[in-house]
Amino acid sequence: MSSSINNQYVYDLDRQYVFHSWSTQGSLNPLVIAGGEGCTLWDYDGRRYLDFSSQLVNTNIGHQHPKVIAAIQAQAGELVTVAPATANLMRGEAAKRILARAPAGFAKVFFTNAGADANENAMRMARQYTGRDKILSAYRSYHGNTGAAIVATGDPRRVPNEYATGHKHFFNPYLYRSEFNASNEEEECERALQHLRRVIECEGPGAIAAILLESLPGTAGILVPPAGYMQGVRKLADEFGIVLIFDEVMAGFGRTGQWLALDNFGAVPDLIVFAKGVNSGYVPAGGVMISKAISEHFDHHFFPGGLTYSGHPLAMAAIVATLDAMSAEGMVENARMIGESALGPGLRALAARYPMIIGEVRGLGVFWALEFVTDPIQKTPMPAPRMQAMKAALTARGLLTFVVDNRIHVVPPCIVNAEQVNEALGIFDEVFKAVAHG
Ligand code: PLP
Helix, strand or coil: CCCCCCHHHHHHHHHHHHHHHCCCCCHCCCCCCCCEEEEEEEEECCCEEEEECCCHHHHCCEEEEHHHHHHHHHHHHHHCCCCCCCHHHHHHHHHHHHHHHHCCCEEEEEEECCCHHHHHHHHHHHHHHHHCCCCEEECCCCCCCCCCCHHHHHHHHHHHHHHCEEEEEECCCHHCCCCCCCCCHHHHHHHHHHHHHHHHHHCCCEEEEEEEECCCCCCCCCCCCCCCHHHHHHHHHHHHEEEEEEEEECCCCCCCCCCHHHCCCCCCCCCCEECHHHHCCCCCCCCEEEEEEHHHHHHHHHCCCCCCCCCHHHHHHHHHHHHHHHHHCHHHHHHHHHHHHHHHHHHHHHHHHHHCEEEEEEEEEEEEEEEEECCCCCEEEHHHHHHEEEEHHHHHCCCEEECCCCCCEEEECCCCCHHHHHHHHHHHHHHHHHHHHH
Protein backbone atom coordinates (compact mmCIF):
# COMPACT_ATOMS: atom_id res chain seq x y z
CA MET A 1 0.00 0.00 0.00
CA SER A 2 1.34 3.44 -0.89
CA SER A 3 2.82 5.42 2.00
CA SER A 4 0.59 8.36 0.99
CA ILE A 5 -2.38 6.45 2.45
CA ASN A 6 -3.19 7.77 5.90
CA ASN A 7 -6.28 8.26 8.06
CA GLN A 8 -7.06 11.68 6.62
CA TYR A 9 -6.95 10.46 3.02
CA VAL A 10 -9.29 7.50 3.72
CA TYR A 11 -11.63 9.66 5.79
CA ASP A 12 -11.87 12.34 3.08
CA LEU A 13 -12.44 9.71 0.38
CA ASP A 14 -15.30 8.26 2.40
CA ARG A 15 -16.91 11.57 3.22
CA GLN A 16 -16.76 12.70 -0.40
CA TYR A 17 -18.09 9.56 -2.10
CA VAL A 18 -19.70 7.02 0.28
CA PHE A 19 -23.38 7.05 1.27
CA HIS A 20 -23.85 5.33 4.66
CA SER A 21 -26.61 3.16 6.20
CA TRP A 22 -29.11 4.45 8.82
CA SER A 23 -27.71 7.97 8.84
CA THR A 24 -28.21 11.60 8.14
CA GLN A 25 -25.21 11.86 5.84
CA GLY A 26 -24.10 15.30 6.95
CA SER A 27 -23.66 14.27 10.60
CA LEU A 28 -21.26 11.37 10.07
CA ASN A 29 -17.78 10.94 11.52
CA PRO A 30 -16.71 7.39 10.58
CA LEU A 31 -13.81 5.67 12.33
CA VAL A 32 -10.99 4.83 9.91
CA ILE A 33 -9.90 1.18 10.03
CA ALA A 34 -6.96 -0.18 8.06
CA GLY A 35 -6.45 -3.75 9.29
CA GLY A 36 -7.04 -6.26 12.04
CA GLU A 37 -6.12 -9.52 13.68
CA GLY A 38 -8.08 -11.51 16.26
CA CYS A 39 -9.80 -9.08 18.65
CA THR A 40 -7.67 -6.12 17.52
CA LEU A 41 -8.11 -3.51 14.79
CA TRP A 42 -5.83 -0.64 13.80
CA ASP A 43 -5.87 2.48 11.66
CA TYR A 44 -3.27 3.91 9.22
CA ASP A 45 -1.69 6.09 11.86
CA GLY A 46 -0.83 3.22 14.19
CA ARG A 47 -3.74 3.58 16.62
CA ARG A 48 -5.02 0.20 17.96
CA TYR A 49 -8.52 -0.77 19.07
CA LEU A 50 -9.80 -3.70 21.11
CA ASP A 51 -12.91 -4.82 19.22
CA PHE A 52 -15.68 -5.62 21.71
CA SER A 53 -18.33 -4.93 19.04
CA SER A 54 -17.38 -7.74 16.63
CA GLN A 55 -18.28 -4.99 14.10
CA LEU A 56 -22.05 -5.54 13.71
CA VAL A 57 -21.85 -8.56 16.04
CA ASN A 58 -20.60 -10.77 13.23
CA THR A 59 -16.85 -11.45 13.54
CA ASN A 60 -17.31 -14.40 15.91
CA ILE A 61 -13.92 -15.91 14.95
CA GLY A 62 -12.18 -12.52 15.19
CA HIS A 63 -10.45 -10.64 12.39
CA GLN A 64 -8.35 -12.26 9.63
CA HIS A 65 -8.40 -15.87 10.79
CA PRO A 66 -5.54 -17.31 8.70
CA LYS A 67 -7.29 -20.60 7.83
CA VAL A 68 -10.42 -18.84 6.60
CA ILE A 69 -8.42 -16.32 4.60
CA ALA A 70 -6.46 -19.21 3.03
CA ALA A 71 -9.69 -21.08 2.18
CA ILE A 72 -11.15 -17.99 0.47
CA GLN A 73 -7.89 -17.51 -1.45
CA ALA A 74 -7.82 -21.18 -2.51
CA GLN A 75 -11.43 -21.04 -3.71
CA ALA A 76 -10.72 -17.79 -5.57
CA GLY A 77 -7.93 -19.59 -7.41
CA GLU A 78 -10.25 -22.45 -8.35
CA LEU A 79 -13.66 -20.94 -9.15
CA VAL A 80 -14.82 -17.55 -7.87
CA THR A 81 -18.45 -17.77 -8.92
CA VAL A 82 -20.97 -20.21 -10.35
CA ALA A 83 -24.75 -20.21 -10.85
CA PRO A 84 -26.90 -21.43 -7.97
CA ALA A 85 -28.51 -24.14 -10.12
CA THR A 86 -25.19 -26.02 -10.39
CA ALA A 87 -23.91 -28.58 -7.89
CA ASN A 88 -20.85 -27.12 -6.20
CA LEU A 89 -18.49 -28.88 -3.78
CA MET A 90 -18.17 -26.05 -1.24
CA ARG A 91 -21.93 -25.40 -1.25
CA GLY A 92 -22.65 -29.02 -0.37
CA GLU A 93 -19.89 -29.12 2.26
CA ALA A 94 -21.16 -25.89 3.84
CA ALA A 95 -24.77 -27.13 4.01
CA LYS A 96 -23.64 -30.45 5.50
CA ARG A 97 -21.60 -28.70 8.21
CA ILE A 98 -24.41 -26.25 9.06
CA LEU A 99 -26.95 -29.07 9.43
CA ALA A 100 -24.51 -30.97 11.67
CA ARG A 101 -24.89 -28.08 14.15
CA ALA A 102 -28.73 -27.94 13.87
CA PRO A 103 -31.15 -29.88 16.07
CA ALA A 104 -32.25 -33.32 14.82
CA GLY A 105 -34.84 -33.21 12.05
CA PHE A 106 -33.34 -30.48 9.87
CA ALA A 107 -32.80 -31.62 6.28
CA LYS A 108 -31.70 -28.87 3.87
CA VAL A 109 -30.18 -25.39 3.66
CA PHE A 110 -31.24 -22.55 1.35
CA PHE A 111 -28.46 -19.98 0.95
CA THR A 112 -28.95 -16.23 0.67
CA ASN A 113 -26.67 -13.18 0.61
CA ALA A 114 -27.24 -12.08 4.23
CA GLY A 115 -29.67 -12.10 7.16
CA ALA A 116 -32.50 -9.93 5.85
CA ASP A 117 -33.02 -11.89 2.63
CA ALA A 118 -32.76 -15.11 4.65
CA ASN A 119 -35.74 -13.90 6.73
CA GLU A 120 -37.58 -12.92 3.53
CA ASN A 121 -37.18 -16.47 2.27
CA ALA A 122 -38.10 -18.13 5.55
CA MET A 123 -41.34 -16.11 5.59
CA ARG A 124 -41.91 -17.01 1.92
CA MET A 125 -41.45 -20.72 2.74
CA ALA A 126 -43.89 -20.52 5.65
CA ARG A 127 -46.50 -18.74 3.49
CA GLN A 128 -46.10 -21.24 0.65
CA TYR A 129 -46.17 -24.21 3.03
CA THR A 130 -49.26 -23.15 4.99
CA GLY A 131 -51.15 -21.26 2.28
CA ARG A 132 -51.65 -18.54 4.92
CA ASP A 133 -50.52 -14.93 4.85
CA LYS A 134 -49.92 -13.35 8.26
CA ILE A 135 -46.58 -13.26 10.04
CA LEU A 136 -46.46 -12.58 13.79
CA SER A 137 -43.25 -11.17 15.20
CA ALA A 138 -42.09 -9.33 18.31
CA TYR A 139 -42.06 -5.59 18.91
CA ARG A 140 -38.63 -5.96 20.46
CA SER A 141 -36.85 -7.40 17.44
CA TYR A 142 -34.74 -6.67 14.39
CA HIS A 143 -34.98 -8.91 11.33
CA GLY A 144 -33.23 -6.91 8.58
CA ASN A 145 -33.82 -4.02 6.22
CA THR A 146 -35.49 -5.51 3.14
CA GLY A 147 -39.19 -5.45 2.13
CA ALA A 148 -40.87 -7.88 4.52
CA ALA A 149 -37.96 -8.27 7.00
CA ILE A 150 -38.09 -4.63 8.07
CA VAL A 151 -41.88 -4.80 8.51
CA ALA A 152 -41.50 -7.98 10.57
CA THR A 153 -38.96 -6.01 12.64
CA GLY A 154 -40.59 -4.60 15.76
CA ASP A 155 -38.24 -1.73 16.57
CA PRO A 156 -39.13 1.78 15.36
CA ARG A 157 -36.97 1.48 12.24
CA ARG A 158 -39.98 -0.42 10.85
CA VAL A 159 -42.24 2.62 10.84
CA PRO A 160 -40.86 4.59 7.83
CA ASN A 161 -40.59 1.30 5.87
CA GLU A 162 -44.04 -0.24 6.27
CA TYR A 163 -44.81 -1.24 2.68
CA ALA A 164 -45.16 -5.04 3.04
CA THR A 165 -48.51 -6.38 4.27
CA GLY A 166 -49.65 -9.17 6.57
CA HIS A 167 -47.35 -8.37 9.51
CA LYS A 168 -48.63 -8.24 13.10
CA HIS A 169 -46.64 -7.73 16.29
CA PHE A 170 -46.72 -8.91 19.88
CA PHE A 171 -44.76 -8.14 23.04
CA ASN A 172 -41.99 -10.57 23.89
CA PRO A 173 -40.75 -11.03 27.48
CA TYR A 174 -38.54 -8.31 29.00
CA LEU A 175 -38.89 -8.41 32.75
CA TYR A 176 -36.82 -5.27 33.43
CA ARG A 177 -39.41 -3.21 31.52
CA SER A 178 -42.33 -5.64 31.72
CA GLU A 179 -45.33 -4.90 29.51
CA PHE A 180 -47.29 -7.30 31.72
CA ASN A 181 -46.68 -5.79 35.15
CA ALA A 182 -44.81 -8.96 36.08
CA SER A 183 -42.51 -9.05 39.08
CA ASN A 184 -40.56 -12.24 38.35
CA GLU A 185 -39.43 -14.35 35.40
CA GLU A 186 -42.15 -16.93 35.91
CA GLU A 187 -44.94 -14.35 35.78
CA GLU A 188 -43.34 -12.63 32.79
CA CYS A 189 -43.17 -15.95 30.94
CA GLU A 190 -46.74 -16.98 31.72
CA ARG A 191 -48.22 -13.56 30.90
CA ALA A 192 -46.20 -13.15 27.69
CA LEU A 193 -47.45 -16.55 26.51
CA GLN A 194 -51.06 -15.69 27.39
CA HIS A 195 -50.67 -12.39 25.50
CA LEU A 196 -49.32 -14.26 22.45
CA ARG A 197 -52.24 -16.71 22.62
CA ARG A 198 -54.69 -13.79 22.61
CA VAL A 199 -52.92 -12.15 19.63
CA ILE A 200 -53.12 -15.46 17.70
CA GLU A 201 -56.81 -15.84 18.55
CA CYS A 202 -57.61 -12.25 17.62
CA GLU A 203 -55.65 -12.35 14.34
CA GLY A 204 -57.32 -15.64 13.35
CA PRO A 205 -55.17 -18.76 13.72
CA GLY A 206 -56.19 -19.96 10.24
CA ALA A 207 -54.67 -16.80 8.72
CA ILE A 208 -51.26 -17.02 10.43
CA ALA A 209 -48.42 -18.58 8.43
CA ALA A 210 -45.60 -18.09 10.92
CA ILE A 211 -44.36 -16.80 14.21
CA LEU A 212 -40.93 -15.24 13.61
CA LEU A 213 -38.83 -14.78 16.73
CA GLU A 214 -35.16 -14.09 17.43
CA SER A 215 -34.15 -17.00 19.65
CA LEU A 216 -32.32 -14.42 21.77
CA PRO A 217 -33.32 -10.90 20.71
CA GLY A 218 -30.05 -9.05 20.07
CA THR A 219 -30.29 -5.46 18.85
CA ALA A 220 -33.46 -5.05 20.94
CA GLY A 221 -31.36 -5.45 24.08
CA ILE A 222 -29.99 -9.01 24.46
CA LEU A 223 -33.25 -10.13 26.06
CA VAL A 224 -32.58 -13.63 27.39
CA PRO A 225 -36.04 -15.28 27.35
CA PRO A 226 -37.32 -16.68 30.67
CA ALA A 227 -37.24 -20.44 31.20
CA GLY A 228 -40.17 -22.07 29.43
CA TYR A 229 -41.02 -19.19 27.06
CA MET A 230 -39.58 -20.68 23.89
CA GLN A 231 -41.16 -24.08 24.63
CA GLY A 232 -44.45 -22.28 25.27
CA VAL A 233 -44.24 -20.55 21.87
CA ARG A 234 -43.50 -23.92 20.25
CA LYS A 235 -46.64 -25.37 21.89
CA LEU A 236 -48.79 -22.48 20.66
CA ALA A 237 -47.42 -22.87 17.12
CA ASP A 238 -48.23 -26.61 17.22
CA GLU A 239 -51.72 -26.01 18.62
CA PHE A 240 -52.63 -23.65 15.77
CA GLY A 241 -50.65 -25.26 12.91
CA ILE A 242 -48.32 -22.24 12.62
CA VAL A 243 -44.75 -22.50 11.30
CA LEU A 244 -42.20 -21.44 13.91
CA ILE A 245 -39.17 -19.53 12.61
CA PHE A 246 -36.21 -18.74 14.86
CA ASP A 247 -33.95 -15.92 13.65
CA GLU A 248 -30.41 -16.87 14.74
CA VAL A 249 -28.68 -14.25 12.58
CA MET A 250 -27.03 -12.44 15.51
CA ALA A 251 -27.32 -15.02 18.31
CA GLY A 252 -26.21 -18.08 16.33
CA PHE A 253 -22.86 -19.76 15.71
CA GLY A 254 -21.15 -19.43 19.05
CA ARG A 255 -22.28 -16.04 20.32
CA THR A 256 -24.20 -17.40 23.34
CA GLY A 257 -21.62 -20.09 24.14
CA GLN A 258 -23.63 -22.71 22.24
CA TRP A 259 -23.59 -23.46 18.51
CA LEU A 260 -27.10 -22.04 18.23
CA ALA A 261 -28.85 -19.84 20.79
CA LEU A 262 -31.85 -22.17 20.70
CA ASP A 263 -29.63 -24.83 22.32
CA ASN A 264 -29.95 -22.80 25.54
CA PHE A 265 -33.74 -23.03 25.60
CA GLY A 266 -34.75 -26.54 24.57
CA ALA A 267 -37.20 -25.50 21.84
CA VAL A 268 -36.93 -26.55 18.19
CA PRO A 269 -38.48 -24.43 15.40
CA ASP A 270 -39.41 -25.43 11.84
CA LEU A 271 -37.05 -22.99 10.12
CA ILE A 272 -33.79 -21.50 11.40
CA VAL A 273 -32.48 -18.28 9.85
CA PHE A 274 -28.73 -17.62 10.01
CA ALA A 275 -26.03 -15.26 8.63
CA LYS A 276 -23.28 -13.25 10.41
CA GLY A 277 -21.42 -15.81 12.59
CA VAL A 278 -21.75 -18.67 10.08
CA ASN A 279 -18.61 -17.33 8.39
CA SER A 280 -18.04 -14.22 10.50
CA GLY A 281 -19.00 -12.09 7.49
CA TYR A 282 -15.68 -12.74 5.76
CA VAL A 283 -17.77 -13.07 2.56
CA PRO A 284 -21.46 -12.08 2.78
CA ALA A 285 -23.76 -15.09 3.32
CA GLY A 286 -26.94 -16.12 5.07
CA GLY A 287 -29.55 -18.79 4.77
CA VAL A 288 -32.40 -20.88 6.10
CA MET A 289 -32.13 -24.33 7.69
CA ILE A 290 -35.26 -26.23 6.71
CA SER A 291 -36.99 -28.97 8.72
CA LYS A 292 -37.64 -32.33 7.10
CA ALA A 293 -41.41 -31.74 6.82
CA ILE A 294 -41.07 -28.37 5.07
CA SER A 295 -38.20 -29.60 2.94
CA GLU A 296 -40.30 -32.59 1.78
CA HIS A 297 -43.22 -30.30 0.93
CA PHE A 298 -40.97 -28.55 -1.59
CA ASP A 299 -39.99 -31.92 -3.09
CA HIS A 300 -43.42 -31.74 -4.74
CA HIS A 301 -44.20 -28.03 -4.75
CA PHE A 302 -42.41 -25.29 -6.69
CA PHE A 303 -40.41 -22.85 -4.54
CA PRO A 304 -40.83 -19.35 -6.00
CA GLY A 305 -37.59 -17.80 -4.72
CA GLY A 306 -33.93 -17.42 -5.73
CA LEU A 307 -30.86 -15.20 -5.84
CA THR A 308 -28.01 -14.95 -8.36
CA TYR A 309 -25.43 -15.42 -5.61
CA SER A 310 -27.23 -18.09 -3.56
CA GLY A 311 -24.44 -20.36 -2.30
CA HIS A 312 -21.62 -18.22 -3.75
CA PRO A 313 -18.43 -20.35 -3.75
CA LEU A 314 -16.29 -17.77 -1.91
CA ALA A 315 -18.90 -17.44 0.86
CA MET A 316 -19.28 -21.23 1.02
CA ALA A 317 -15.53 -21.81 1.30
CA ALA A 318 -15.51 -19.27 4.12
CA ILE A 319 -18.35 -21.13 5.90
CA VAL A 320 -16.57 -24.49 5.64
CA ALA A 321 -13.29 -23.10 6.96
CA THR A 322 -15.01 -21.03 9.68
CA LEU A 323 -17.02 -23.91 11.10
CA ASP A 324 -14.00 -26.24 10.94
CA ALA A 325 -11.82 -23.66 12.73
CA MET A 326 -14.52 -23.01 15.35
CA SER A 327 -14.68 -26.74 16.13
CA ALA A 328 -10.93 -27.39 16.01
CA GLU A 329 -10.11 -24.41 18.21
CA GLY A 330 -12.97 -24.83 20.72
CA MET A 331 -14.30 -21.31 20.09
CA VAL A 332 -17.86 -22.04 21.20
CA GLU A 333 -16.59 -23.55 24.46
CA ASN A 334 -14.32 -20.54 24.91
CA ALA A 335 -17.27 -18.15 24.48
CA ARG A 336 -19.21 -20.05 27.14
CA MET A 337 -16.27 -20.26 29.54
CA ILE A 338 -15.36 -16.56 29.17
CA GLY A 339 -19.00 -15.57 29.68
CA GLU A 340 -19.29 -17.61 32.85
CA SER A 341 -15.88 -16.97 34.38
CA ALA A 342 -14.79 -13.49 33.26
CA LEU A 343 -17.14 -11.33 31.20
CA GLY A 344 -20.42 -11.99 33.05
CA PRO A 345 -18.93 -11.66 36.56
CA GLY A 346 -16.86 -8.62 35.49
CA LEU A 347 -19.87 -6.76 34.09
CA ARG A 348 -21.98 -7.64 37.15
CA ALA A 349 -19.22 -6.26 39.37
CA LEU A 350 -19.30 -3.00 37.38
CA ALA A 351 -23.10 -2.83 37.81
CA ALA A 352 -22.65 -3.33 41.57
CA ARG A 353 -20.04 -0.53 41.62
CA TYR A 354 -22.19 1.94 39.63
CA PRO A 355 -25.81 1.14 40.64
CA MET A 356 -26.97 4.72 39.96
CA ILE A 357 -26.26 4.44 36.22
CA ILE A 358 -26.37 0.69 35.41
CA GLY A 359 -29.91 -0.61 35.75
CA GLU A 360 -29.40 -4.17 34.55
CA VAL A 361 -26.76 -6.55 33.18
CA ARG A 362 -27.90 -9.53 31.13
CA GLY A 363 -26.48 -11.99 28.65
CA LEU A 364 -24.81 -15.30 27.90
CA GLY A 365 -21.46 -16.29 26.39
CA VAL A 366 -20.02 -13.27 24.57
CA PHE A 367 -23.43 -11.60 24.20
CA TRP A 368 -24.04 -9.04 26.99
CA ALA A 369 -25.94 -5.80 27.48
CA LEU A 370 -25.55 -3.09 30.11
CA GLU A 371 -28.66 -0.98 30.46
CA PHE A 372 -27.95 2.65 31.47
CA VAL A 373 -30.38 4.79 33.44
CA THR A 374 -30.40 8.21 35.05
CA ASP A 375 -32.68 7.00 37.85
CA PRO A 376 -32.49 3.32 38.84
CA ILE A 377 -35.89 3.35 40.59
CA GLN A 378 -37.81 4.91 37.69
CA LYS A 379 -35.50 3.11 35.22
CA THR A 380 -35.32 6.30 33.15
CA PRO A 381 -33.21 5.51 30.07
CA MET A 382 -29.96 7.45 29.81
CA PRO A 383 -30.47 10.01 27.01
CA ALA A 384 -28.79 9.54 23.63
CA PRO A 385 -26.24 12.40 23.91
CA ARG A 386 -24.84 10.93 27.15
CA MET A 387 -24.69 7.45 25.58
CA GLN A 388 -22.87 8.87 22.55
CA ALA A 389 -20.43 10.72 24.82
CA MET A 390 -19.77 7.45 26.66
CA LYS A 391 -19.19 5.62 23.39
CA ALA A 392 -16.77 8.34 22.28
CA ALA A 393 -14.89 8.12 25.61
CA LEU A 394 -14.56 4.32 25.22
CA THR A 395 -13.38 4.66 21.61
CA ALA A 396 -10.87 7.34 22.61
CA ARG A 397 -9.42 4.80 25.09
CA GLY A 398 -9.22 2.19 22.30
CA LEU A 399 -12.31 0.11 23.09
CA LEU A 400 -15.02 -0.52 20.47
CA THR A 401 -18.51 -1.47 21.68
CA PHE A 402 -21.97 -1.67 20.13
CA VAL A 403 -24.19 1.11 21.52
CA VAL A 404 -27.96 0.89 20.97
CA ASP A 405 -30.45 3.28 22.61
CA ASN A 406 -29.55 3.43 26.34
CA ARG A 407 -27.44 0.27 26.24
CA ILE A 408 -23.86 -0.81 25.67
CA HIS A 409 -23.75 -4.24 24.06
CA VAL A 410 -20.55 -5.99 25.05
CA VAL A 411 -20.05 -8.47 22.24
CA PRO A 412 -16.42 -9.45 21.61
CA PRO A 413 -15.42 -12.28 19.25
CA CYS A 414 -15.81 -15.84 20.64
CA ILE A 415 -11.99 -16.12 20.78
CA VAL A 416 -11.59 -13.33 23.34
CA ASN A 417 -9.31 -14.21 26.28
CA ALA A 418 -9.36 -13.29 29.98
CA GLU A 419 -6.57 -10.73 29.57
CA GLN A 420 -8.51 -8.86 26.88
CA VAL A 421 -11.67 -9.00 29.02
CA ASN A 422 -9.72 -7.50 31.94
CA GLU A 423 -8.37 -4.74 29.72
CA ALA A 424 -11.91 -3.90 28.55
CA LEU A 425 -13.30 -4.01 32.10
CA GLY A 426 -10.57 -1.57 33.19
CA ILE A 427 -11.54 0.88 30.42
CA PHE A 428 -15.24 0.53 31.28
CA ASP A 429 -14.47 1.21 34.93
CA GLU A 430 -12.59 4.42 34.12
CA VAL A 431 -15.34 5.71 31.82
CA PHE A 432 -18.28 4.67 34.03
CA LYS A 433 -16.63 6.31 37.04
CA ALA A 434 -16.51 9.61 35.18
CA VAL A 435 -20.16 9.23 34.03
CA ALA A 436 -21.40 8.24 37.51
CA HIS A 437 -19.60 11.11 39.23
CA GLY A 438 -19.90 13.61 36.39
N1 PLP B 1 -31.82 -10.75 11.97
C1 PLP B 1 -31.16 -10.38 13.06
C2 PLP B 1 -31.51 -11.00 14.38
C3 PLP B 1 -30.15 -9.42 12.99
O1 PLP B 1 -29.50 -9.04 14.09
C4 PLP B 1 -29.83 -8.85 11.72
C5 PLP B 1 -28.77 -7.84 11.61
O2 PLP B 1 -28.30 -7.29 12.56
C6 PLP B 1 -30.55 -9.28 10.61
C7 PLP B 1 -31.53 -10.24 10.76
C8 PLP B 1 -30.26 -8.72 9.25
O3 PLP B 1 -29.08 -9.23 8.75
P1 PLP B 1 -28.31 -8.50 7.55
O4 PLP B 1 -27.93 -7.14 8.02
O5 PLP B 1 -27.17 -9.42 7.27
O6 PLP B 1 -29.27 -8.45 6.41
